[in-house]
Amino acid sequence: xxxYATRKLLISIPVLFFATLVxxxxxxxxxxxxxxxxxLLSQPGGAEQVARLEASLGLDKPLVERYGTWLGDLxxxxxxxxxxxxxxxxxxxxxxxxxxxxxxxxxxxxxxxxGVAVGVVSAVRKYSVxxxxxxxxxxxxxxxxxxxxxxxxxxxxxxxxxxxxxxxFFTIGEQSPRLDADFxxxxxxxxxxxxxxxxxxxxxxxxxxxxxxxxxxxDVLESDYVRxxxxxxxxxxxxxxxxxxxxxxxxxxxxxxxTFGTLIGGTVVTEVVFNWQGMGRLxxxxxxxxxxxxxxxxxxAVGVSVIAVNxxxxxxYGLLDPRVRHG
Amino acid sequence: xxxxxxVPSDPATGSATWQPDSTxxxxxxxxxxxxxxxxxxxxxxxxxxxxxxxxxxxxIAGESGSGKSVSVLAAMGLLPPDARVSGSISHRGRxxxxxxxxxxxxxxxxxxxxxxxxxxxxxxxxMSVGDQIAEGAxxxxxxxxKPARERAVELLDLVGIADAAxxxxxxxxxxxxxxxxxxxxxxxxxxxxxxxxxxxxTTALDVTIQxxxxxxxxRARQAVDSALILITHDLGxxxxxxxxxxxxxxxxxxxxxxxxxxxxxxxxxxxxxxLAAIPRLDTPRGRRLIPIEGSPPSMLSPPPGCxxxxxxxxxxxxxxxxxxxxxxxxxxxxxYSACHHPLxxxxxxxxxxxDV
Numbered sequence: 234x235x236x237y238a239t240r241k242l243l244i245s246i247p248v249l250f251f252a253t254l255v256x257x258x259x260x261x262x263x264x265x266x267x268x269x270x271x272x273l274l275s276q277p278g279g280a281e282q283v284a285r286l287e288a289s290l291g292l293d294k295p296l297v298e299r300y301g302t303w304l305g306d307l308x309x310x311x312x313x314x315x316x317x318x319x320x321x322x323x324x325x326x327x328x329x330x331x332x333x334x335x336x337x338x339x340x341x342x343x344x345x346x347x348g349v350a351v352g353v354v355s356a357v358r359k360y361s362v363x364x365x366x367x368x369x370x371x372x373x374x375x376x377x378x379x380x381x382x383x384x385x386x387x388x389x390x391x392x393x394x395x396x397x398x399x400x401x402f403f404t405i406g407e408q409s410p411r412l413d414a415d416f417x418x419x420x421x422x423x424x425x426x427x428x429x430x431x432x433x434x435x436x437x438x439x440x441x442x443x444x445x446x447x448x449x450x451x452d453v454l455e456s457d458y459v460r461x462x463x464x465x466x467x468x469x470x471x472x473x474x475x476x477x478x479x480x481x482x483x484x485x486x487x488x489x490x491x492t493f494g495t496l497i498g499g500t501v502v503t504e505v506v507f508n509w510q511g512m513g514r515l516x517x518x519x520x521x522x523x524x525x526x527x528x529x530x531x532x533x534a535v536g537v538s539v540i541a542v543n544x545x546x547x548x549x550y551g552l553l554d555p556r557v558r559h560g
Numbered sequence: 561x562x563x564x565x566x567v568p569s570d571p572a573t574g575s576a577t578w579q580p581d582s583t584x585x586x587x588x589x590x591x592x593x594x595x596x597x598x599x600x601x602x603x604x605x606x607x608x609x610x611x612x613x614x615x616x617x618x619x620i621a622g623e624s625g626s627g628k629s630v631s632v633l634a635a636m637g638l639l640p641p642d643a644r645v646s647g648s649i650s651h652r653g654r655x656x657x658x659x660x661x662x663x664x665x666x667x668x669x670x671x672x673x674x675x676x677x678x679x680x681x682x683x684x685x686x687m688s689v690g691d692q693i694a695e696g697a698x699x700x701x702x703x704x705x706k707p708a709r710e711r712a713v714e715l716l717d718l719v720g721i722a723d724a725a726x727x728x729x730x731x732x733x734x735x736x737x738x739x740x741x742x743x744x745x746x747x748x749x750x751x752x753x754x755x756x757x758x759x760x761x762t763t764a765l766d767v768t769i770q771x772x773x774x775x776x777x778x779r780a781r782q783a784v785d786s787a788l789i790l791i792t793h794d795l796g797x798x799x800x801x802x803x804x805x806x807x808x809x810x811x812x813x814x815x816x817x818x819x820x821x822x823x824x825x826x827x828x829x830x831x832x833x834x835l836a837a838i839p840r841l842d843t844p845r846g847r848r849l850i851p852i853e854g855s856p857p858s859m860l861s862p863p864p865g866c867x868x869x870x871x872x873x874x875x876x877x878x879x880x881x882x883x884x885x886x887x888x889x890x891x892x893x894x895x896y897s898a899c900h901h902p903l904x905x906x907x908x909x910x911x912x913x914x915d916v
Contacts, residue, residue: 457681457682458681458683458684458685460638460682461682465668465673465695465696466665466666466669466699467665467699469665471699475687479686479687480685555685555686555688556685556686559733
């Protein structure tokens with residue numbers, strides 16, 4: 234297992250390097266001063282001003298040199314600073330990442346746990362009422378766009394609060410501003426804020442995961458080794474948990490790792506719908522402002538998280554499947 | 561059922577085989593298995609009866625689709641839920657059909673156990689071989705982890721896995737096909753079954769190791785002193801392994817008897833055809849093997865009368881009209897066949913209520 238983990242870790246290094254290149258080029262190949270350029274060049278003496286602006290942003294240097302400088306700064310922990318507010322990119326990311334992480338981790342953990350459970354029960358009781366109902370809702374939520382489901386849940390949350398006469402579900406922001414509460418009060422406040430956006434991501438993710446788990450489980454239940462286990466007289470519940478489930482988890486683990494990028498996309502949309510000050514908001518603002526350093530830093534941070542999740546997926550896969558571990 | 565002496569015999573399907581001094585462990589009577597599919601009802605087994613006696617090796621032979629595997633899967637209770645099973649299957653007098661799943665679980669893997677055809681897919685890829693062998697002992701004998709593991713080592717050693725104490729922790733993918741089948745056999749004898757079923761145990765294996773696996777199977781059988789039902793389409797395997805032979809064709813009995821009797825005087829043209837199609841060392845060089853013309857019928861709509869009649873050189877007008885008569889005594893009392901025009905003279909038809 235150690236050799237397998239080391240190998241996977243080493244493979245991540247070139248991938249990481251490639252991610253820095255993509256994050257840099259995606260942004261650097263776009264002209265950040267396109268609008269000013271058009272305006273300035275129409276003015277007398279504008280060409281000089283453009284040249285000065287380019288020099289101040291380092292745009293006069295060749296792309297390779299700029300990448301080298303960016304990478305060198307990155308190695309020293311300097312990701313540049315925002316052209317809008319002058320704050321360091323590392324500070325901005327440091328504020329946004331914990332907010333988003335909370336949402337992503339909650340959504341992933343809950344959707345995987347429930348998705349696996351629903352999928353297994355659906356497969357074991359194929360065509361039962363439970364199976365049919367969960368199939369219906371899986372397709373319903375899978376077909377829904379994130380922004381729409383988010384808006385619907387937000388609306389339902391507000392109606393519920395009105396009916397209950399007390400604010401249970403918060404629909405704006407990740408925490409109440411100027412909250413003065415003790416430890417538990419702070420947690421309750423955060424929980425009230427996270428429920429609806431997390432639910433938005435969970436429902437969509439759960440729909441896909443449960444379908445995936447169901448079909449994986451159905452395949453495995455018809456396999457020869459499950460028949461062997463039954464022929465040994467292993468009780469049914471033990472056949473399902475000890476023999477079938479562990480094999481049927483493999484495709485779901487791969488799937489969860491692969492769709493992490495999609496989940497980040499869904500998170501950006503959800504954060505905007507619920508006005509969270511997380512990574513989604515940061516990215517959108519940086520794009521609208523043409524804030525080069527922030528965009529690059531954001532892409533790199535997300536790239537690194539995708540690589541990390543895939544590494545984690547590989548490790549879990551290795552733990553579950555000895556063929557991969559030894560291969 | 562069989563211990564009482566009077567084995568019920570059914571004139572439509574034939575009766576139990578005659579074996580005076582032994583006790584039947586597994587008795588199948590007028591077993592019928594249908595599968596309802598989108599294309600219609602597949603009549604996989606159409607009324608067969610047989611017994612397995614203590615310590616004997618019974619070979620069930622026939623082509624693919626003749627219903628041989630389905631018969632034993634019915635006995636193990638391992639048919640898919642959409643199979644319609646009727647008739648009777650009893651283990652030491654206890655009826656297995658309709659037995660609650662919990663009770664059947666207690667018999668499976670302890671009193672009756674099974675080795676499957678394909679060792680490459682029949683072992684759980686994510687569980688160590690030792691754990692899979694030990695599991696039977698843990699489930700049935702409530703053994704703890706350590707003694708169960710010791711039992712697994714002992715069994716692996718018995719089936720000829722070298723360095724068993726170390727290999728017990730290996731995973732199936734680290735074993736060759738032959739080693740995996742040895743592990744399957746170890747698994748099957750873990751709880752000293754009294755009947756061991758092997759469903760084409762060598763078919764998926766390399767020819768060079770087939771003989772080894774048959775030897776291991778026989779050694780394992782003797783170690784636990786069980787009966788063996790060997791399902792095969794290979795009469796060469798039958799000749800070297802089995803005491804008694806049961807030939808199935810299109811879900812029915814074609815012929816049954818002691819292996820030597822059947823091989824020397826086959827009564828059913830199908831059995832004779834199978835025997836003519838196997839290569840032998842004692843036939844003159846250059847003589848061609850004689851294949852059986854045609855192919856087995858579709859079990860969605862089996863031919864009327866005798867199912868073998870469309871492929872049979874001896875068929876007469878009688879054959880498509882009437883199903884074969886009840887099994888008849890041939891020259892030897894334990895040798896029966898279901899044919900209108902047998903190759904070996906038949907003696908008396910079995911009386912409807914004969915005591916066997």
